[in-house]
Every structure is written in C-alpha cells, then in structure tokens.
Amino acid sequence: MKVSVIGGGSTYSPELVKGFIDRQVDLPISELWLMDIDLKRLEIVGGFAQRMAAAAGSPFEVILSSNQAEAIQDSRYVITQLRVGMMAARREDEYLGRRHGLIGQETTGVGGMSKALRTIPVILSVAADMAVLSPGALLVNFTNPAGLVTEALSRYAPQVSSVGLCNVPITIKMEIINGLAEHAGMEINPQQSLLEMVGLNHLSWCRGFRVGEQDMWSAVFENYLKKLSEHDEPEWDVNTIEALGMIPNYYLT
Numbered sequence: 001m002k003v004s005v006i007g008g009g010s011t012y013s014p015e016l017v018k019g020f021i022d023r024q025v026d027l028p029i030s031e032l033w034l035m036d037i038d039l040k041r042l043e044i045v046g047g048f049a050q051r052m053a054a055a056a057g058s059p060f061e062v063i064l065s066s067n068q069a070e071a072i073q074d075s076r077y078v079i080t081q082l083r084v085g086m087m088a089a090r091r092e093d094e095y096l097g098r099r100h101g102l103i104g105q106e107t108t109g110v111g112g113m114s115k116a117l118r119t120i121p122v123i124l125s126v127a128a129d130m131a132v133l134s135p136g137a138l139l140v141n142f143t144n145p146a147g148l149v150t151e152a153l154s155r156y157a158p159q160v161s162s163v164g165l166c167n168v169p170i171t172i173k174m175e176i177i178n179g180l181a182e183h184a185g186m187e188i189n190p191q192q193s194l195l196e197m198v199g200l201n202h203l204s205w206c207r208g209f210r211v212g213e214q215d216m217w218s219a220v221f222e223n224y225l226k227k228l229s230e231h232d233e234p235e236w237d238v239n240t241i242e243a244l245g246m247i248p249n250y251y252l253t
Contacts, residue, residue, distance in 0.1 A: 001029045004071040006126055007082030007143070008034025008049075008064070009041030016079070017049045021056045029060045035071035038086070042066065068129060075134045080126055081142040084118040105251070107145040107202040116148040123149050127157035140165060147200040166201050168249050176209055176220055183223060186211075202251035205244070221247065 003020070005013060013034060020027060034049060036042040046064040053062045065071045072078055083090065093111035094104030105111050123143060130137050139162040143149050150164030173195040180186040188211055196208030209220045224247050228234040235253035 001027075001077075002031040002033065002075045003027075003029050003077045003079065004033040004035060004075040005079045005081065006035050006068060006071065007080060008071075009036030009038050009045045010081050010083070011045060012081055012142070013045050013049055014052060016081075017052050017062065020060065021053065021058050024059065031063055032060050033063045033065055033071040033075070035065045035068055037066060039066055068126065069133060072126070072129045072137075073133045075130075075137050077138050077140055078126065078130055078134065079140045079142065080123055082119070082122065083143070084115075084122050089115070089118065105202065107147075107251075112145040112148065116145050116152075119143060119145075119149055120152045123153065124157055127153060127160040127162070130160050131157070137161070138163065142166075145201060168202065168204060168251070169195060169197055172197075172206060172247075172249060173209075176206075179223060180216070180219070184219065197249075198246070199249075202249065204249050205246040205252075206249070207246040221245070 005016065017032065020029060020032060032049075032053070034042065034046045036046075042064055046062065050062040050064075053060065085092075090106055093106050093114045096114055097104035097110050100110070102110055106115050123141065127139060130139060137160075139153065139160055141150050141153065141162060141164045146164045146166050150162065153160065153162040153164075173190065173193065176195065177188045177190060177193060180188060192212050194208075194210045195206060196210075197204050197206050199205055206220075207217075209216045225238060225241060228236060228238045228241065236248065241247070
C-alpha cells in the first residue's frame with residue numbers, strides 16, 4: 001500500500017512517520033512518499049524520516065520526491081500538510097489582523113481567510129491529480145485552515161473522497177485524561193472516553209466528557225476553574241468561563 005504526503009518537508013513528517021512505524025500491523029504500508037517543492041527541507045526532514053524507518057526495521061520504504069504527480073500515482077492515501085508561501089506568509093497572515101486591530105491567527109478571521117485564498121487552489125490541484133492518477137484514494141487534509149480547505153474539497157472536488165483532520169480535540173482529550181489521573185487517581189482508557197466539542201478547528205470549545213456511561217464533565221470543568229483561579233493573571237476570566245459553561249481550546253487563550 002502506497003501513502004503519499006504532499007508537504008513532506010514539514011517538521012510534522014517525523015511524527016507522522018513514527019505513527020506509521022508504531023501502527024504497522026493496522027496500516028501495512030509498503031511505500032511512504034514524502035513530496036515537497038523545497039528540496040533543502042525535503043533532504044533534511046526526509047533524510048531523517050528515512051533513518052527513522054531504517055532504525056526501526058520498518059517494512060516500508062520512505063521515498064523522497066519533488067514531483068507531485070509521481071508521488072500521487074497509485075497512492076491509496078494522500079496526506080496534505082502543506083504551507084503555501086511558507087513561514088513568511090504565515091507571518092503576514094498574522095500581522096494582517098494586527099494591523100487592523102484584529103487578532104492574528106492562521107485558521108480563523110482575516111488571517112485564516114488570507115491563508116485559505118492561497119491554499120485552496122493548491123489543494124484542489126492535488127485533488128485533480130488524484131482523480132486521474134489514484135482514483136479511489138482518500139485525501140486526508142491536515143492543512144490549515146482545515147475547515148475552509150476541507151469544505152472547498154467537498155464542494156469543488158466531490159469526485160475525490162476527502163476528510164479533514166485537526167489534532168486539537170485529541171490533544172485536549174489526552175490532557176483531560178492525564179489531569180484526571182493526576183488529580184483524581186483515575187486510570188482511563190482513551191478509547192472508552194468521549195469528548196464533546198463545539199466549533200471547528202482552532203475556534204472550538206469543550207462542553208462534555210464521558211467515560212463509558214459516566215458523565216465526568218463536572219469534575220473536569222471544576223478542575224479547570226480551580227486552575228484558573230490559582231493564577232494572578234489567568235488566561236481567561238473565571239466568571240466568563242463559568243457563564244459559558246465550556247472550556248476554550250488552547251488556541252483561544
């Protein structure tokens with residue numbers, strides 16, 4: 001099974017490679033292609049990824065490429081984690097908001113829209129290549145703004161199966177589980193727990209947490225309020241959080 005990563009020179013790639021190494025039984029891939037237009041980044045990050053796979057004795061080969069079509073050809077999954085304009089563009093997105101008295105953020109507001117306008121055409125070009133070179137493959141999008149990008153895929157590339165992912169919910173879920181273990185001595189199986197969230201991507205709030213049939217939200221929420229009240233300059237006003245009854249994700253602090 002071939003998996004390709006568009007934006008393979010990203011510093012997120014080693015973590016992704018480790019995930020494939022750890023899940024070889026569930027994801028028996030034979031080829032992992034890392035594609036990037038920045039050859040220097042691809043050489044550095046891709047070379048590290050190749051050494052990781054070799055050191056772990058992984059059955060899959062890590063292949064580096066600067067050719068999008070070559071990487072996508074016959075792939076079963078195509079992962080997009082690219083940044084059009086690279087970090088210089090991110091800086092401009094964030095300062096665009098600040099210049100107009102707004103919060104600078106790459107996934108929401110004016111910064112998110114600016115990034116979306118640059119990114120969506122490139123993502124749609126990936127989908128167009130997939131439709132021809134790997135029909136039936138699934139596009140897994142990590143590229144921000146994930147909500148706008150994934151909606152664009154569903155509207156303008158319906159011939160390609162796609163899904164958008166964000167690591168915020170799972171990160172918060174594990175923080176809650178670790179917090180309950182530390183403060184209440186509870187050992188919780190993540191697969192038996194359920195985190196309820198509203199919002200999208202970096203603009204989201206937690207409003208419920210269950211372990212099996214047990215509602216644990218009161219304990220989680222009270223623990224969060226307690227932590228806020230212990231700080232001289234809390235990241236959020238305690239009264240505001242009490243009124244909302246929800247916990248904002250860490251991008252909103």
